[in-house]
Amino acid sequence: MNLIAEIISKLLSSELMMTITIFSWYKLNNKQINVKSINNIIAIIFLSIISIANFYIVNNFIRILSITIILIIVYKFLFKANIKESIFTPIYTQFLIMISETIVIILLATILKLNTEDLINLFIANFLINTAISLLFCILINIPLIRKIHHLILKYIDKTNNKFYIILLLIIISIANIITINTYYKIDIRLLMIINVGFTLFCFILVLYSFKTQSNYNKVSNKYDIAIKSLNNYEDMMNKYKIDNHENKNILKAIGLMAINNKDNEISKYVEAIVKEKYEINDKLLIQMSKIPSGGLRASIYSEILKIESCKIKYELNIDQQLKMIDLIELDHEIIIDICKIIGVIIDNAIEELNELKEKYMNISLYLENNFLNIKVSNNYESRIEIDKIFNEGYTTKGNSHGYGLALVKKIIESNSRLSVTTELSKEVFSQIISIKYK
Amino acid sequence: MINIIICDDNKKDRENVIKKVExxxxxRKIEYKKYVFEDYDKKFINLIDTKISSKIYLLDIETPSASGIDIARRIRKKDVDSIIIFLTGHEELGNIVLKNDLMFLSFINKFDDFGSRLNNSLNKALDLLKTRKILRLNDRNITYTIDISDILYITKDSYERRTIIKTDYNEIKVNHSLNEIIGMLDNRFIQTHRACYINNDRLRKVDKTNKIITFDNGETIDLLSDKYKKDV
Structure with a gap:
């Protein structure tokens, strides 16, 4: 007799819970539920029977997990949604039901001073508690914020990769399962300890995985940062060519005017002066640049040279002739990016220092030494440099929002054994040498 | 004896330099030995590595096999005391940074008042060889190049357990011991205190009553103990 009453109570409770669950799915999808729809009726009946079978047949430790999987399948069947949504929405509603259950039980135990353990074993009371839970769940699902959170999480999940998402949700379900068992049944302490260790291990793996994901993300992000920087450099070069073109046009106009009243070989003298002044300088720079191995480094240094020129800094570029003989093809793409970053920081720092000074000189030398390619950037300086602090985060001689470049350089060289940076200080000159092991 | 090392790939220029040096x-009635090279070849590199004192290099900037700048860098790796003079037609090499970086004395334009400019540079070089000394030390990835005549005093920071080299323009803290650094310097440095050596050439005044030492740039210190007072 008791068993029949228990089954009827369970059947009514699960019928109620499943109806309300399916209703909540429609609500979260901003759709009207059609109670007469055959699919919905089949789903409710199927889920009610399965949930009772689940209660009696399936082990306590995987009960929530198994019913969640059934809910996921039914959701997929009803809404024809993608796998991520089909996993997440049933779990979200299960979670809301858990919150409702917790609130109801706490209210009964604290306000009405009822013994909830006894109530759970009373069939009528059990049905009434489930009704209260369903009502509270109905209220929760009607709160716009709850639906908005669901929508936001769904949007976020859509951007994550499947493996990470599935692992995370499985852990959440398993934790919920164990916690629920611990609430209603007495678990052997040894078993509980083993489960706790298992969860800790799970969480540890999860943290490691998220670190790895973050690191991959940073790598990709850095790569695109460099790409944007390169695009800006190309824009600078385009501007330079625009100015050059404009100048050339003016020169041609002047020659045209001179041609009208050509006296004392004026044109040839003018052309000779321009070739000497303009083209010899550009040619010299381009010939020098061609000695730098290609693969990113050449363009990076060239764009820095343009920056130096635009700041009207007098500079010398000395490139060892032997540099032609090496190539950086063996170096990883990541190392090349790191080298370009270091060069950028060091030359930018030198430019910033020189911008404060009246006399502005810079020297950039590239030379080989014992399987190392050395790039030496030297500049005159006046500010007092506390040289042992220059690589500290936030140390600067230039005021706010500076002092992070060399800290970044330090981080890069610490993570890459093929790169090193040394500093030289003499009376008037501050130098930094980037050494790259290319073999 | 002064060792003069000449390298120029152009025969006419080279002979002109040799003649003017001779x-x-x-x-000046100075004993000297000259080494002449057409290029920065193996023999030249060997000479850089050879430990002979009082070298004056007269280097052509551009030769077929290497640049004088690269050779100067190589020389500086080996020694910081030799004198380098560049022979060039490149006016832009007057750059102060390059000059300090490679510590070269001058660049002489081969086509502009060459004779008198070479004489001036050689005069200056001989003076420097008598007095100039450079302290070059490496401390935790930082190489300091300090003209010894710029040093005022060297002392010990007992709090940070580091040695402080005080110059006109900076205060350099290094992890070398005081004795190690004194070992690299010459006898112009005298001890005034258990933890202080001063550059005697930079000393202006010693107030033994109040124990105050004044340097020629106006800076003062009070590191004068009774034990060393009489030697100052």
């Missing part, structure tokens, strides 16, 4: 050294 006249200068004979007039």
């Amino acid at each position: 006249i200068f050294m004979t007039n």
